[in-house]
Amino acid sequence: MRIxxxxxxxxxxxxxxxxxxxxxxxxxxxxxxGHALCGALxxxxxNARAVCPDEIPHRFxxxxxxxxxxDFEPKTVICVDVAxxxxxxxMKSVGDTARLCIDHHxxxxxxxxxxxxxxxxxxxxxxxxxxxxxxxxxxxxxLADCIYTSVATDTGCFKFSNTTSKTHRIxxxxxxxxxxxxxxxxxxxxxxxxxxxxxxQAVRENIAYFAEGHIALITVPxxxxxxxxxxxxxxxxALSDFPRQIKGVDIGICLxxxxxxIFKVSLRSSxxxxxxxxxxxxxxxxxxxxxxxxxxxxxxxxxxxxxxKACCETLEESGIK
Amino acid sequence: MRIxxxxxxxxxxxxxxxxxxxxxxxxxxxxxxGHALCGALxxxxxNARAVCPDEIPHRFxxxxxxxxxxDFEPKTVICVDVAxxxxxxxMKSVGDTARLCIDHHxxxxxxxxxxxxxxxxxxxxxxxxxxxxxxxxxxxxxLADCIYTSVATDTGCFKFSNTTSKTHRIxxxxxxxxxxxxxxxxxxxxxxxxxxxxxxQAVRENIAYFAEGHIALITVPxxxxxxxxxxxxxxxxALSDFPRQIKGVDIGICLxxxxxxIFKVSLRSSxxxxxxxxxxxxxxxxxxxxxxxxxxxxxxxxxxxxxxKACCETLEESGIK
Numbered sequence: 001m002r003i004x005x006x007x008x009x010x011x012x013x014x015x016x017x018x019x020x021x022x023x024x025x026x027x028x029x030x031x032x033x034g035h036a037l038c039g040a041l042x043x044x045x046x047n048a049r050a051v052c053p054d055e056i057p058h059r060f061x062x063x064x065x066x067x068x069x070x071d072f073e074p075k076t077v078i079c080v081d082v083a084x085x086x087x088x089x090x091m092k093s094v095g096d097t098a099r100l101c102i103d104h105h106x107x108x109x110x111x112x113x114x115x116x117x118x119x120x121x122x123x124x125x126x127x128x129x130x131x132x133x134x135x136x137x138x139x140x141x142x143l144a145d146c147i148y149t150s151v152a153t154d155t156g157c158f159k160f161s162n163t164t165s166k167t168h169r170i171x172x173x174x175x176x177x178x179x180x181x182x183x184x185x186x187x188x189x190x191x192x193x194x195x196x197x198x199x200x201q202a203v204r205e206n207i208a209y210f211a212e213g214h215i216a217l218i219t220v221p222x223x224x225x226x227x228x229x230x231x232x233x234x235x236x237x238a239l240s241d242f243p244r245q246i247k248g249v250d251i252g253i254c255l256x257x258x259x260x261x262i263f264k265v266s267l268r269s270s271x272x273x274x275x276x277x278x279x280x281x282x283x284x285x286x287x288x289x290x291x292x293x294x295x296x297x298x299x300x301x302x303x304x305x306x307x308x309k310a311c312c313e314t315l316e317e318s319g320i321k
Numbered sequence: 322m323r324i325x326x327x328x329x330x331x332x333x334x335x336x337x338x339x340x341x342x343x344x345x346x347x348x349x350x351x352x353x354x355g356h357a358l359c360g361a362l363x364x365x366x367x368n369a370r371a372v373c374p375d376e377i378p379h380r381f382x383x384x385x386x387x388x389x390x391x392d393f394e395p396k397t398v399i400c401v402d403v404a405x406x407x408x409x410x411x412m413k414s415v416g417d418t419a420r421l422c423i424d425h426h427x428x429x430x431x432x433x434x435x436x437x438x439x440x441x442x443x444x445x446x447x448x449x450x451x452x453x454x455x456x457x458x459x460x461x462x463x464l465a466d467c468i469y470t471s472v473a474t475d476t477g478c479f480k481f482s483n484t485t486s487k488t489h490r491i492x493x494x495x496x497x498x499x500x501x502x503x504x505x506x507x508x509x510x511x512x513x514x515x516x517x518x519x520x521x522q523a524v525r526e527n528i529a530y531f532a533e534g535h536i537a538l539i540t541v542p543x544x545x546x547x548x549x550x551x552x553x554x555x556x557x558x559a560l561s562d563f564p565r566q567i568k569g570v571d572i573g574i575c576l577x578x579x580x581x582x583i584f585k586v587s588l589r590s591s592x593x594x595x596x597x598x599x600x601x602x603x604x605x606x607x608x609x610x611x612x613x614x615x616x617x618x619x620x621x622x623x624x625x626x627x628x629x630k631a632c633c634e635t636l637e638e639s640g641i642k
Contacts (some may be wrong), residue, residue, distance in 0.1 A: 172486035175485065185480040260509075
């Protein structure tokens with residue numbers, strides 16, 4: 001059942017002993033939502049605990065300060081920023097008992113008893129913010145740090161087209177409530193390990209251009225990832241945006257080799273090209289400007305050929321090249 | 322004489338035939354201020370023209386659409402984001418006749434008859450925004466594009482510590498007025514020429530670490546800059562932030578060779594180090610986290626030795642190393 005902010009707040013006031021689930025491969029939004037909501041409920045005198053199926057990256061340590069460890073038996077399961085209980089991995093069965101879900105993904109499977117969803121929100125935390133307001137819990141610095149992190153990380157620091165005026169107004173309020181935004185932005189957007197720099201260098205050394213520079217492709221073979229210590233999944237993921245940032249490029253392709261002969265494509269495009277449509281041809285999908293798909297059973301060169309061919313055809317159809 | 326927003330607006334209502342000066346080496350803030358103010362005055366039925374001593378970079382072309390060419394003899398000179406008429410280069414003498422200056426630099430020399438200044442503003446455009454409000458000119462899309470560009474570019478897209486809640490609220494309003502923010506951010510923050518990528522690769526290939534990794538240094542010799550076509554002053558300037566982004570680094574140094582044996586240092590530091598104090602030892606200065614100084618008469622190696630030695634001493638004094 002879809003519900004509004006007021007109903008969600010009433011539910012949270014009436015119940016207790018909350019277990020708040022964040023999605024696996026946790027990002028800034030889910031961690032911010034989980035800890036802001038957990039902290040707010042604790043400040044109301046409720047028992048609450050925020051848990052994640054995966055370890056939370058250390059750069060998010062400051063958000064853990066919004067909550068305190070409490071000893072209690074959870075009764076009420078809530079999911080935040082979790083579109084599908086599959087995204088809870090080993091905690092899927094717990095997620096299937098969720099009474100409330102707060103999310104911003106249009107693809108939400110409505111697995112919870114009640115779902116508070118607004119797909120116009122750049123971050124799920126924009127809804128968590130409204131719920132905390134409706135609960136009359138004031139935002140102290142630790143809560144503000146969480147909400148700020150969520151909205152900043154899900155919008156590339158207010159850069160991407162999903163940002164709205166509401167996103168900016170929430171950020172403004174969190175800054176006034178003491179959010180340590182400059183430090184948060186440094187940690188989430190600027191800080192790089194030496195390994196990440198090595199990885200970026202290696203990948204950028206071999207940019208392949210096609211269709212007179214309208215297409216740029218970078219490849220990330222497993223051997224490269226294995227040769228560099230000090231990098232993680234996120235460092236590899238962050239490469240996806242790079243090729244499309246090159247002047248003149250309408251389609252940026254990042255081709256990554258996963259284990260077991262699987263190749264993953266991340267596509268980024270200009271307004272002239274629909275990235276999702278290209279990826280759908282290979283069973284993938286996504287958004288108009290950012291999409292993805294996978295290739296199995298062939299070589300890196302096979303995958304490269306297939307995706308580049310599809311991109312060239314789309315360029316021709318669109319009259320660009 | 323320092324004045325407030327209302328006095329500035331009254332002055333603009335009472336006069337006419339405006340020449341609005343932007344500073345040399347124009348950035349997003351001065352160009353945004355110049356064109357937003359010029360466009361607003363034109364919408365009031367006034368004559369106005371925005372001029373810059375240097376050519377305005379093409380990536381700002383969209384801001385030129387906020388104004389139309391008018392044929393008139395200028396009578397009233399206004400400077401925007403110009404702290405000192407020296408920054409007007411060949412137009413200095415015109416700037417010296419300025420009746421009004423709108424600025425956010427604490428270092429403003431009060432050269433104009435009237436100065437509207439607030440150094441708490443992240444961008445001079447935050448004041449131009451208030452003036453336009455006081456003039457009751459509604460923000461249409463072209464004006465909103467200008468103001469949004471100013472506040473976004475002067476804050477590193479709301480990333481830096483100079484950002485305030487007011488900055489975010491102005492951005493929110495400009496988005497509601499139609500600012501094409503995703504496109505503006507792409508052009509100003511993501512887009513890179515192939516030359517810029519080559520330059521970044523070359524510089525990042527040779528990072529020198531000192532003091533057990535607390536100091537990172539990159540050098541940009543003139544020979545490197547000359548070897549790459551398709552790069553400009555700004556591409557070189559953008560390298561300054563990089564060394565401090567490396568994990569573990571408290572002081573990031575970017576050492577650039579200018580013409581005639583001059584070497585320019587850009588220093589970036591963590592909260593534990595005062596970058597301005599280090600640069601002051603060599604006759605430079607700046608802010609606590611970002612400062613600069615120059616070396617003359619020696620070699621690149623001399624400059625490197627001098628600045629690294631000073632940084633090591635500061636690290637020791639601060640008890641870090």
